[in-house]
């Protein structure tokens with residue numbers, strides 16, 4: 418298997434985020450890549466850096482899923498923020514257009530509120546380089562599959578599935594899974610994204626909600642009581658050309674592996690009816706019982722079953738790392754998934 422990780426990804430190292438009103442250490446940092454990489458090494462897999470990417474081509478592909486002003490914002494906001502009087506080292510919102518605003522502001526504070534959905538996406542001086550490198554890893558994995566590999570993996574961190582057309586949130590800035598699907602679309606008429614992260618992939622859903630060429634499906638802890646709160650219901654099924662091409666399966670908090678696998682089976686059945694010819698797996702590992710974001714109670718062995726089941730879908734597949742936070746189990750959970758995936 419080809420597995421990608423760009424060393425520049427560690428340049429995004431947010432020190433903290435706001436949780437229940439408290440500033441706490443961010444669980445989404447470079448240590449995740451170390452733990453995940455150690456897990457891959459356990460099963461004899463190693464990461465390679467993507468070849469130097471063509472920046473213009475990457476931007477052109479990102480523009481198929483994100484707005485131009487959002488990409489410009491991510492690239493320029495740190496410098497503009499620092500030019501404000503008394504600005505902190507970290508870019509973070511303190512105002513939001515709740516209920517939707519009427520115009521796009523020029524002021525950096527307004528733009529940060531417009532584009533940053535929550536307090537879990539702080540940016541430092543090097544963040545943009547790290548964010549772009551994460552996207553480049555997803556792009557490289559998708560290109561490997563386009564070049565004939567049956568499957569490839571991208572260790573994307575920061576993750577991406579909460580990032581919408583022009584919104585960062587939940588540690589996510591650029592939607593790496595959506596980017597992988599966008600690259601695959603250059604060869605495939607219909608592509609599917611299957612999201613098995615603990616959290617609903619609201620950004621991915623938003624990007625493709627009205628499109629009929631990319632099917633999106635997500636199983637996740639019920640968002641009535643869980644992040645991202647405002648999306649993820651079973652009644653969100655797509656609109657316009659995308660009507661029927663989005664499926665959400667919310668699971669009760671505390672659901673176990675058996676419930677998870679039954680939901681995965683339903684998702685796969687619906688996905689197959691869409692007749693895609695290529696797949697992106699948005700691979701979160703935070704459904705594990707020990708994950709600090711605590712929502713479901715999967716065991717490590719359950720990820721082997723998930724891997725086996727997904728490997729049985731014999732389409733060209735890009736596996737994109739989404740969530741899964743530092744615990745003694747994180748590396749082992751990726752290893753468990755890979756053992757299941759590569760065995761079959």
Ligand SMILES: [Zn+2]
Pocket residue numbers: 614615616701703739740741
């Ligand atoms: Zn997650």
